[in-house]
Amino acid sequence: MTLLDATSDGRDFRLLVRLNYSLTLVAAYRVVGLCCAVGLVTAVGIVTAGAWPAPPFGGLELVVLGSAFYVAQRCTRVLDWRVAQVSA
Numbered sequence: 782m783t784l785l786d787a788t789s790d791g792r793d794f795r796l797l798v799r800l801n802y803s804l805t806l807v808a809a810y811r812v813v814g815l816c817c818a819v820g821l822v823t824a825v826g827i828v829t830a831g832a833w834p835a836p837p838f839g840g841l842e843l844v845v846l847g848s849a850f851y852v853a854q855r856c857t858r859v860l861d862w863r864v865a866q867v868s869a
Contacts, residue, residue: 809850817843 787794804812820843824836 804854806854809854813843813847813850816846 820839824839827833827835827839
């Protein structure tokens with residue numbers, strides 16, 4: 782969200798910029814869950830083909846992905862807004 786406030790004479794203004802919360806916490810859980818489901822299906826296919834050492838690396842990638850979503854969701858709640866005020 783962006784908000785621009787100007788004074789009546791138009792010389793000074795304030796710009797308020799807020800982060801866009803386009804991905805809710807529930808949606809983040811759904812995205813990570815979908816990635817985990819696809820990873821599980823892929824891992825089962827790989828194990829049945831005989832490449833059993835590969836799936837743990839896929840699990841590690843999913844842990845990193847989940848951690849990244851967690852950090853991103855947490856940071857969007859902490860870093861709420863920024864203000865730039867300009868005076869002539």
